[in-house]
Amino acid sequence: MVEKDDPKTRFKDDRPELEFLTTQPENAQVANYSQYEKFLTSNEAFFIRNHYSTPAIDEGKWELSITGLVDEEVTLSLNELKESFPTESVVNVLECSGDGRTAFKPDADGHQWSFGAISTARWTGIPLSALLKAAGAVTNDDLWLTVIGADAPKSEPIFARSLPMSKVLDDCLLAYEMNGELLPAEHGFPARLIVPGWYGNNSVKWVRRLNVMETMMHGEEWKQYSKWHQQRYRILPKGEEPIEYENVDVFDTQDQMEADAIRHPYLFDKLVNSLIIKPTKGVITPTDRTVTITGIAWAGDDIVTRVEVSTDGGETWTDAELVGQEGGQFTWQRFRYDWNASPGDHMLVSRATDDRGRGQPATISDPDEKLLQITDAKFPWNQRGYGNNAYMTRSVDVTVET
Numbered sequence: 001m002v003e004k005d006d007p008k009t010r011f012k013d014d015r016p017e018l019e020f021l022t023t024q025p026e027n028a029q030v031a032n033y034s035q036y037e038k039f040l041t042s043n044e045a046f047f048i049r050n051h052y053s054t055p056a057i058d059e060g061k062w063e064l065s066i067t068g069l070v071d072e073e074v075t076l077s078l079n080e081l082k083e084s085f086p087t088e089s090v091v092n093v094l095e096c097s098g099d100g101r102t103a104f105k106p107d108a109d110g111h112q113w114s115f116g117a118i119s120t121a122r123w124t125g126i127p128l129s130a131l132l133k134a135a136g137a138v139t140n141d142d143l144w145l146t147v148i149g150a151d152a153p154k155s156e157p158i159f160a161r162s163l164p165m166s167k168v169l170d171d172c173l174l175a176y177e178m179n180g181e182l183l184p185a186e187h188g189f190p191a192r193l194i195v196p197g198w199y200g201n202n203s204v205k206w207v208r209r210l211n212v213m214e215t216m217m218h219g220e221e222w223k224q225y226s227k228w229h230q231q232r233y234r235i236l237p238k239g240e241e242p243i244e245y246e247n248v249d250v251f252d253t254q255d256q257m258e259a260d261a262i263r264h265p266y267l268f269d270k271l272v273n274s275l276i277i278k279p280t281k282g283v284i285t286p287t288d289r290t291v292t293i294t295g296i297a298w299a300g301d302d303i304v305t306r307v308e309v310s311t312d313g314g315e316t317w318t319d320a321e322l323v324g325q326e327g328g329q330f331t332w333q334r335f336r337y338d339w340n341a342s343p344g345d346h347m348l349v350s351r352a353t354d355d356r357g358r359g360q361p362a363t364i365s366d367p368d369e370k371l372l373q374i375t376d377a378k379f380p381w382n383q384r385g386y387g388n389n390a391y392m393t394r395s396v397d398v399t400v401e402t
């Protein structure tokens with residue numbers, strides 16, 4: 001490990017691009033949304049979300065094992081991995097499912113992220129399909145792959161996620177590069193999972209084992225591994241304990257909210273959402289009355305087809321222009337709107353729609369409503385404040401002066 005990547009010696013002063021919520025473990029969000037004007041976020045400005053401190057991993061000793069429903073258990077060194085398998089790249093937005101948690105009232109449990117727990121990088125690594133094939137894994141669509149991280153101290157539950165085999169084979173990567181550089185320690189060195197379009201919690205960092213299984217992790221046998229899959233990262237109404245399912249057959253997070261068979265959705269793919277980058281809150285003095293409003297919109301593994309902007313707090317809406325989605329399906333869509341601004345106070349809001357016709361709700365519900373799904377334009381308040389895509393919580397107040 002190089003010295004600067006030692007979490008004990010790296011302090012927040014080294015990273016002006018980030019606003020640290022905690023330093024040990026490191027949890028930091030993008031400090032200035034102007035970062036989002038670029039379609040890739042630099043490795044230095046990329047948000048960090050760690051449950052445990054960044055582990056010091058010796059790449060010479062690190063190994064990946066592939067276990068479970070396989071012909072033969074396989075163990076691979078980093079060199080074997082890099083030499084024996086094809087690589088692919090994907091530009092993918094990582095968004096923490098707790099992004100926007102500050103908007104839940106009363107407060108939801110967890111780090112109080114505003115809207116900076118989202119970033120985009122180009123990830124390069126090995127398709128999981130190639131790795132599983134090499135181990136002679138059984139890969140029927142109804143199976144699961146449990147991906148296990150190496151960061152938990154001995155006494156703590158291991159960070160691991162169970163992912164449906166169909167998604168795994170489709171497009172998941174074991175990435176070892178981020179924006180053309182080796183993965184930085186805090187982003188999962190030497191190898192992490194990338195699950196395109198899905199919430200960040202699925203993209204396990206510091207991967208050490210892949211286990212092919214008939215069910216998701218659950219019950220006594222997987223107790224040491226399943227906390228972050230079954231107990232956390234679930235949408236829980238006030239007063240309810242998570243139901244541990246063995247299997248679900250709906251993976252889209254919003255579809256899960258609507259499915260009777262799933263009471264407490266898992267945070268899998270990202271909900272449709274958007275964010276205004278410019279102007280920022282405060283006084284603006286346009287030279288010719290035109291104020292360009294810019295922002296980003298994203299929809300997980302769906303596609304953003306429309307973004308609307310309101311300059312009167314959501315009373316009236318106008319279509320924004322979609323300006324190129326460089327990088328493909330899993331990056332964010334930028335938008336702009338040239339606003340002919342009249343002097344006075346304005347509340348700017350944006351809302352996106354995806355190719356399935358799903359939009360953003362206006363607000364977040366009251367906990368006592370105990371909503372299970374988006375209802376009457378309200379996002380369900382939930383105990384841990386996941387998945388907020390309500391547009392009014394992201395509004396920007398500006399005063400236009402002449």
Ligand SMILES: Nc1nc2c(c(=O)[nH]1)N[C@H]1C(S)=C(S)[C@@H](COP(=O)(O)O)O[C@H]1N2
Nearest residue numbers: 047048049051096149159200201203204205
């Ligand atoms: N092993 C491990 N993987 C992990 C985590 C973790 O704490 N441990 N955090 C997850 C969460 S909640 C998110 S949002 C992303 C954040 O990735 P980043 O720190 O590279 O931005 O990593 C995920 N992978």
Ligand SMILES: [Mo]
Nearest residue numbers: 096097200201
């Ligand atoms: Mo997260």
